[in-house]
Amino acid sequence: MDSTAVARSHWSSRWAFVLVTAGSAIGLGNIWKFPYMTGTNGGSAFVLVYLLCIAFIGVPLLMAETMLGRRGQANPVGSMRRVVAEAGAHPGWIAIGFIGILGALMILSFYSVVAGWILDYAMRSFSGFAGLTKAEAGAAFAALLADPLRLIGWHTVFMILTALVVASGVTSGIERANKIMMPALFAIIVALIVYGIVAADMAAAVRFMFHFDFGAVRREVVLSAMGHAFFTLSLGMGAIMAYGSYLDRGTSIMRTAFYVALADTGIALMAGLAIFAIVFAQGLEPASGPGLILQTLPLAFAQMPGGAVVGPLFFILVIFAAWTSSISLMEPFAAFLIERFGLSRRAAVGGMGLVAWLLGIAVALSFNEWSGFKILGLGIFDLLDTLTTKIMMPLAGLLIALFVGWVMRRHHVAEEMGLSGAQLGIWLNVLRFGSPLAIGLIFLHVVGVIG
Numbered sequence: 001m002d003s004t005a006v007a008r009s010h011w012s013s014r015w016a017f018v019l020v021t022a023g024s025a026i027g028l029g030n031i032w033k034f035p036y037m038t039g040t041n042g043g044s045a046f047v048l049v050y051l052l053c054i055a056f057i058g059v060p061l062l063m064a065e066t067m068l069g070r071r072g073q074a075n076p077v078g079s080m081r082r083v084v085a086e087a088g089a090h091p092g093w094i095a096i097g098f099i100g101i102l103g104a105l106m107i108l109s110f111y112s113v114v115a116g117w118i119l120d121y122a123m124r125s126f127s128g129f130a131g132l133t134k135a136e137a138g139a140a141f142a143a144l145l146a147d148p149l150r151l152i153g154w155h156t157v158f159m160i161l162t163a164l165v166v167a168s169g170v171t172s173g174i175e176r177a178n179k180i181m182m183p184a185l186f187a188i189i190v191a192l193i194v195y196g197i198v199a200a201d202m203a204a205a206v207r208f209m210f211h212f213d214f215g216a217v218r219r220e221v222v223l224s225a226m227g228h229a230f231f232t233l234s235l236g237m238g239a240i241m242a243y244g245s246y247l248d249r250g251t252s253i254m255r256t257a258f259y260v261a262l263a264d265t266g267i268a269l270m271a272g273l274a275i276f277a278i279v280f281a282q283g284l285e286p287a288s289g290p291g292l293i294l295q296t297l298p299l300a301f302a303q304m305p306g307g308a309v310v311g312p313l314f315f316i317l318v319i320f321a322a323w324t325s326s327i328s329l330m331e332p333f334a335a336f337l338i339e340r341f342g343l344s345r346r347a348a349v350g351g352m353g354l355v356a357w358l359l360g361i362a363v364a365l366s367f368n369e370w371s372g373f374k375i376l377g378l379g380i381f382d383l384l385d386t387l388t389t390k391i392m393m394p395l396a397g398l399l400i401a402l403f404v405g406w407v408m409r410r411h412h413v414a415e416e417m418g419l420s421g422a423q424l425g426i427w428l429n430v431l432r433f434g435s436p437l438a439i440g441l442i443f444l445h446v447v448g449v450i451g
């Protein structure tokens, strides 16, 4: 039995929940992954499918997952166990919780390595990038990837930072970190946009991202964009469920989901515009892959007035954004260990952190010493990313939609959501038909069963 009904800590206010959930959603996914994936997937075609997936799959699922957590009042596995029992459903549905905590652990392992790249660049940015050339920026990133000790060192630092906050408990640790950092990040991205307009090629960036052309939407782009919509909203992996479980009754889940999605999408689009403005102004390659922001932004910091201040500030804020996200990746599994096996929070965080750290070392080595090691044609980094983003998250999302739409008792759902009859009906029908159909079709399309 989970021993959570007593004294479960809660967020201090509704805004605190919006803030921490936005903190989970806004992270490397927005600032590192979205721009490079937009670049490698042909620009506007990717952006278009991504926006559609956020609106029609992401937001309804964000609501569903928050609701499951608040209803269950426990870690993702414990919450699923309760809502499944309450619905009198087959215990197999509890798998949703297990897929979540496992997936979150897998993501955390590579997330921490990438956050380590940002730490490395933050350190370097203090001595400034003055005089940096295009070739040097590319070579610097390649040199970082080739250096296992540097990668592992920064990965270790980041994992410890994450563990420290999660060990001190969600409501005190997680809330406080978010309150200052998210607004500051927003401000600096606005500054980068202004730079893009004044000194780089913003017109080309807008054309690249928003010149929609349905004909250009390729098969692979569709799955990538849907997977990214899940990733960027922290969906399907128990994070939102875990946070929802600390949410007070009486808060509108629909409204909070809407704010979170809006903030997350806004930051991603702005980061994309800022980066592509620099990419095109410098004649860089938009499809250069995971190193994109690290090969472009230092060039901008080298040239812009005040770049010596803006550069370090930017990297520090990205680290905080990544930090508030990685916390939400560690919390679900840790809460499970605490509530299920009665571990102390410290022991749970230590154990979970250790496993993710070891897996992260394999990720770090996959860029250099182990670069020849492939499973299904993918290195460890790509394998973990693909497994989680393109398979586990959409699968969990599909199951959540089906469970809430078809299996839960309607009056339980209604009680939790507090929506008007019409709103509830629309949302439930999206979960029943819309999301499963969309996710299913996208899967079949990619596997090649349907054209």
Ligand code: TRP
Pocket: 024, 025, 026, 027, 028, 029, 030, 104, 107, 230, 231, 232, 233, 234, 235, 236, 237, 238, 239, 325, 326, 328, 329
């Ligand atoms: N959404 C975060 C980002 O964009 C990453 C993240 C945090 C996440 N928690 C998650 C992704 C849970 C999937 C599931 O950087």
